[in-house]
Amino acid sequence: MMWFRSCFYPGNPDASGVQVSEIEVPYNATHDRMIVLRHSDNPSGPMLFFTSAEWHAFVDGIRTEELYR
Numbered sequence: 001m002m003w004f005r006s007c008f009y010p011g012n013p014d015a016s017g018v019q020v021s022e023i024e025v026p027y028n029a030t031h032d033r034m035i036v037l038r039h040s041d042n043p044s045g046p047m048l049f050f051t052s053a054e055w056h057a058f059v060d061g062i063r064t065e066e067l068y069r
Helices: 052-063
Strands: 018-024 035-040 048-050
Touching: 035 052, 048 052
Parallel strands: none
Antiparallel strands: 018 035, 035 048
């Protein structure tokens, strides 16, 4: 699985942050991919799993600052 790092800390490669990956979900009639989120300080720790629709709603909520209320 390839992880992508949040660009929240540009210029500081040692800063901790969020990592995101995408996995295939075989044999699932509802969705074929999941977005996975983890913290870089604890890569073997808990992860959050989102369907594509959930991920887009999450990102849109951040962009519109709806999640800050």
